[in-house]
Amino acid sequence: MMKLAVLGSTGSIGSQTLDVVSRDPGRYEITGLAAGTNVGLLLEQAKRWKPKVVSVATKELAEQIRIDLPPGTRVAYGEQGLIEVAAESGADFAMCALIGSVGLKSTLAAIDAGVSIGLANKETLVTAGHIVMKRAADKGVAIYPIDSEHSAIFQCLNGEDRRAVKRLILTASGGSFRDRTRDELASVTVEDALKHPNWSMGAKITIDSATMVNKGLEVIEAHWLFDLPYDKIEVVLHPESIVHSMVEFADTSVIAQLGNPDMRVPIQYALTYPQRQPSPASPLDLVKAGALHFREMNFARYPCLRMAYEAGRAGGTAPTVFNAANEVAVARFLKGEIPFLAIETIIERLLAKHVATADPDLDAILDVDAQTRAEAAALK
Numbered sequence: 001m002m003k004l005a006v007l008g009s010t011g012s013i014g015s016q017t018l019d020v021v022s023r024d025p026g027r028y029e030i031t032g033l034a035a036g037t038n039v040g041l042l043l044e045q046a047k048r049w050k051p052k053v054v055s056v057a058t059k060e061l062a063e064q065i066r067i068d069l070p071p072g073t074r075v076a077y078g079e080q081g082l083i084e085v086a087a088e089s090g091a092d093f094a095m096c097a098l099i100g101s102v103g104l105k106s107t108l109a110a111i112d113a114g115v116s117i118g119l120a121n122k123e124t125l126v127t128a129g130h131i132v133m134k135r136a137a138d139k140g141v142a143i144y145p146i147d148s149e150h151s152a153i154f155q156c157l158n159g160e161d162r163r164a165v166k167r168l169i170l171t172a173s174g175g176s177f178r179d180r181t182r183d184e185l186a187s188v189t190v191e192d193a194l195k196h197p198n199w200s201m202g203a204k205i206t207i208d209s210a211t212m213v214n215k216g217l218e219v220i221e222a223h224w225l226f227d228l229p230y231d232k233i234e235v236v237l238h239p240e241s242i243v244h245s246m247v248e249f250a251d252t253s254v255i256a257q258l259g260n261p262d263m264r265v266p267i268q269y270a271l272t273y274p275q276r277q278p279s280p281a282s283p284l285d286l287v288k289a290g291a292l293h294f295r296e297m298n299f300a301r302y303p304c305l306r307m308a309y310e311a312g313r314a315g316g317t318a319p320t321v322f323n324a325a326n327e328v329a330v331a332r333f334l335k336g337e338i339p340f341l342a343i344e345t346i347i348e349r350l351l352a353k354h355v356a357t358a359d360p361d362l363d364a365i366l367d368v369d370a371q372t373r374a375e376a377a378a379l380k
């Protein structure tokens with residue numbers, strides 16, 4: 001039986017993880033659940049799964065739910081709460097599905113405790129890939145990708161000699177605005193941006209798909225997960241989101257992983273690896289799909305992807321700036337404070353003035369992260 005902790009349990013990936021678990025409950029024991037402020041849903045989940053520990057964002061929220069928790073479930077809060085759920089709940093697998101760089105310390109704590117990681121929180125690798133991957137290698141801890149693209153690549157690489165990999169080809173749907181010109185982007189609304197054509201996801205990642213920041217984060221994530229230089233990681237537009245990504249090998253063979261867009265497939269694969277189990281996802285009907293389209297990525301149309309490659313190649317603290325500037329800019333766009341295109345100008349301005357530190361330690365990363373956030377919040 002897998003002992004599973006879910007960080008970000010009330011979010012999109014966390015909820016879908018518990019959905020996967022609920023279809024084969026004999027296989028799993030939930031040891032810990034961590035949420036932010038959605039205490040209503042967390043309480044429902046706690047009553048159903050009776051974890052040893054749950055965690056919420058603040059002490060006040062912890063006090064608020066304490067009385068309603070099932071007997072045997074204790075409540076923690078804040079960063080220490082995340083660490084308790086990840087590393088001290090008795091889990092042997094932690095689904096790390098927090099949003100943003102808040103997931104970093106708890107992921108490292110889980111690795112230190114020898115807990116296998118399902119990594120849905122891409123910002124963790126973007127900001128601290130050099131630390132996380134080295135720590136995991138030192139501890140012999142496996143990191144299973146949850147992102148659909150990286151799960152696809154992970155599946156394509158199964159049993160292959162890594163030295164024969166010529167390049168990774170990540171697919172990008174193009175997000176909510178793929179058919180609009182840059183001129184048309186100037187006046188788009190939050191509501192428009194939240195309508196993703198293929199995937200049903202949280203608000204932050206849906207905006208990140210529209211700006212192509214999401215693909216940029218994924219390129220950096222792929223660099224760390226698969227230990228390949230940026231020259232070997234490419235992005236192609238694929239509006240149908242059926243080919244989740246591909247690997248080209250030395251002999252020109254290309255192996256792809258296909259399926260209808262449904263995050264429960266990569267989630268389940270990470271949980272049951274190397275086995276494959278039946279899934280609630282709808283089977284792929286290629287005849288019905290009829291045609292699959294691929295278009296060259298246009299970096300002028302999607303400058304955030306260009307900036308992600310630049311930040312990735314610069315390395316050190318540059319990806320932290322890219323990520324932190326974006327997180328704040330997206331939050332401000334969602335609040336109606338800034339127009340859509342200001343997301344990219346905020347990232348561009350903060351990256352331009354940043355002098356990257358090579359091989360930063362965790363404190364240096366957190367300093368740059370905090371400083372970038374403050375600056376991104378103040379930029380007009």
Ligand code: MG
Pocket residue numbers: 147148149218
């Ligand atoms: Mg993805």
